[in-house]
Amino acid sequence: MHEASRGEVTAVTGFVRQAGARARHLAGHAPARMAMLIFSAAVLIFSAALMLPISSAKNIVTPLADAVFTAVSALTVTGLTTVPTGEHWSGFGQVVILVAIQAGGLGVVTIALLLMMMVTRSLGVSGRVFAKETIGTSGLGDVRHLLRTVVTTTFIVEAVLMLALVPAFSVEEQSFAKGVWFGAFYAISAFGNAGFSPHVGGLAGFSDNPWILVPLAVGVFVGSFGFPVFLNLIRAKWARKRWTLHTKLTLITTTVLLILGAVCWAGFEWSNEATVGQETPLSKIGHAFFASTMLRSGGFSVVDMQAATSTTMLLSDALMFVGGGSGSTAGGIKVTTLAVLFLAILAEARGTENTNALGRKIPNSAMRLAISVIFLGATLVLLATGLLTTVTDARLDRILFEVISAFATCGLSVGISAEVDSFGKYVLSALMLVGRIGPIALASGLAVRQRREMFSYPEERPVIG
Numbered sequence: 001m002h003e004a005s006r007g008e009v010t011a012v013t014g015f016v017r018q019a020g021a022r023a024r025h026l027a028g029h030a031p032a033r034m035a036m037l038i039f040s041a042a043v044l045i046f047s048a049a050l051m052l053p054i055s056s057a058k059n060i061v062t063p064l065a066d067a068v069f070t071a072v073s074a075l076t077v078t079g080l081t082t083v084p085t086g087e088h089w090s091g092f093g094q095v096v097i098l099v100a101i102q103a104g105g106l107g108v109v110t111i112a113l114l115l116m117m118m119v120t121r122s123l124g125v126s127g128r129v130f131a132k133e134t135i136g137t138s139g140l141g142d143v144r145h146l147l148r149t150v151v152t153t154t155f156i157v158e159a160v161l162m163l164a165l166v167p168a169f170s171v172e173e174q175s176f177a178k179g180v181w182f183g184a185f186y187a188i189s190a191f192g193n194a195g196f197s198p199h200v201g202g203l204a205g206f207s208d209n210p211w212i213l214v215p216l217a218v219g220v221f222v223g224s225f226g227f228p229v230f231l232n233l234i235r236a237k238w239a240r241k242r243w244t245l246h247t248k249l250t251l252i253t254t255t256v257l258l259i260l261g262a263v264c265w266a267g268f269e270w271s272n273e274a275t276v277g278q279e280t281p282l283s284k285i286g287h288a289f290f291a292s293t294m295l296r297s298g299g300f301s302v303v304d305m306q307a308a309t310s311t312t313m314l315l316s317d318a319l320m321f322v323g324g325g326s327g328s329t330a331g332g333i334k335v336t337t338l339a340v341l342f343l344a345i346l347a348e349a350r351g352t353e354n355t356n357a358l359g360r361k362i363p364n365s366a367m368r369l370a371i372s373v374i375f376l377g378a379t380l381v382l383l384a385t386g387l388l389t390t391v392t393d394a395r396l397d398r399i400l401f402e403v404i405s406a407f408a409t410c411g412l413s414v415g416i417s418a419e420v421d422s423f424g425k426y427v428l429s430a431l432m433l434v435g436r437i438g439p440i441a442l443a444s445g446l447a448v449r450q451r452r453e454m455f456s457y458p459e460e461r462p463v464i465g
Contacts, residue, residue: 050093073429077409080428082425086201098189101192159187165183191223193296217289306414343357407431408435
């Protein structure tokens, strides 16, 4: 018996050592795969927590498909739901969702990098390249310092948003305790671009309260910049001469899309009685800017998107697909990807050899990567849309809206997520997961594989267009 026990201990010890060695190998040589495994493990943990009866307001076991969907939506800071957050989930369940949103806001990838450093003590070249693509630093230096800056920045911004929201919610709820809870929930959800709302009916009840809507819009807008911009602004101490090209392109493109989106949204919905047609002109403008901000991956809404015009839905598809800044909690192909592609088209139209922007030359490798990310995003959207058409009879424009919202981790919905069966929910869950991790993994994977060729073939230009 004693010998058997010693044998079992030896077997367990060997398994632990083997697992540790495997984890160190993945962390050092395949960090993207390691991050995906950690993300998947987090999904399983939060799904199990949400299936507990205590997580449900009715003290029942939540179906697996709904629990997985909600866990993935929270961890990917998407905001899509299959069950009403304010009605189905208990206080405990909402706390579980909030913790998942915070983990997603910090970035499960960031947490994975921290765990990798704990396991390996050093990230190695692959890990540092992965950190570079995830966090957005321009070098492969002190990743620990960068991670600390990311975590500190997140908590500071969320605390400021909470301080701005607590008084407004305290007045609305006539309770300071509820004001603190809702202020904290919405602050984390806004900066994380998650779009989850613990209120029954979402934000519709606060559509005329600027003390709530303005901080939420600011939180989503700032959260969509991305940590690379924050890090550059902190180091440059707001001196524009020291801003990187990435920071400039992100801020310019984000601002242009915000204004253009608001103008178009207002024009398309100005006379729509089902949305803002009955509001005052000033209120319509406010709704337009709020909607334009949320279409960048925020996910909050004060109007029924199902009542929007088809033209507005098409505009929404385009804005959601672009998303926010690289290294941010926002999804989509990212604004810098769009900017680089636009600049490349402009250079081709002008007939210039190089793609230049703001006194800098953009390398061809960046343009190839931009094309790869766009092609990946379009392919995922096409496949998911095709799969959903087999399980629902909804109009194609509604299906496409929901699919792009899932891929871009936006969270705006026209009800498809709640209508489809379990298969459809799993498809959208996988799309949210891949949409959150996929572009990062692709970017880091291509960056690691870049190598100098010692030869070149004769040049020949194929016919294009």
